[in-house]
Amino acid sequence: MAAAKLLFLAALFLSLSYLTGAAGNAAASNSFIKSSCKSTTFPDVCVASLSGYAQAIKNNQLQLVKTALSVSLNKAGSTKGFVSKMLKFKGLKPREYAAIKDCVEETSDSIDRLSRSVNELKSLDHSHGKADFQWHMSNVETWVSAAITDENTCTDGFAGRALNGKIKASIRSHIANLAQ
Template identity: 40%
Template sequence: MAPPCFSLLLVFLLTLSLSSHCYSASSKKADEPKDLVRSSCVHASYPDICLKTLSSYVGPAKTPRDLAQAAVKVSISRTKKVSGFLATLRSGSKREKSALKDCVDQIADSVDELSMTLTELKELRGAAFRWHMSNAETWVSAALTNEDTCLDGFRDIDGKVRSDVKHKVTNVARVTSNALYLISRLDQPRGKPIGNP
């Protein structure tokens, strides 16, 4: 028969081993969403922005589709903020006022298009998968085009308003571009990066 202290030591070691295994398994499970974000963002148009915005995203993103939806939600949120910001700007020249008004309209359209993108992503299943994928890609591409068109309106205008608009809209366009990449990736076999052989 083993001495009592040996039995106690054996129980302690077994408990330690078991708790270590449980911690390792739960830690691995907790890291899964981060790994999904990392592996999904690595080939995005703006990988650092993708990683930063989606790593801090609070929603549950367990699948590539969840992640694409999260990216669109982030884009909607940022586009709404830019829309609010643009509404506060005061412009000087007639040309600048016209460019700003057009930009406000285009960014408002982007919010609507991104909202429609999110609706389509929620329907991605079964026989209608391709149809909803095509619609989602079309809407998010339209949002991105509106953001680019807004910037084009300020191309030949100088000053603080142009600088502020360019900074804010460029940032939101990059987030939207990443969302488009993550949506397009849903149609790739096993999440194969777009453009790679």
């Protein structure tokens, strides 16, 4: 959920001042990232996730948003891989297997939606005017929101005491990390 808030806030920053920013030194870039991350739910995670890309982000809000989405997309891919491996465990209860399988599907849907968002942001480079920009940003917001819903649906599949255990805790931990 925090990843989504980061993305929504970054999108909001972007929509308020679309072409702000230019090249700056590493200190200024890191300062820009820290400043942008302050308004997120998990500012330390935001900074840690994006600071390695400071040279690419510079002080450019559009690049910040693109990078945040790309980092989230990569993390979603890793999370899907982890959850998929859980299907191979021996001795899974039928309900556990079904919940894990559903989670893999939800994570795949998140990957698709985040991929669409990344591609939509690429369209911004060729957009013409405020209306075109707002249309692209609306698409990004819709797909990111849907990706968050997918993550929540994944963890909802493990609700109840019947699924308590290491698998549930491990998957929830990975999904929470992805959301942050």
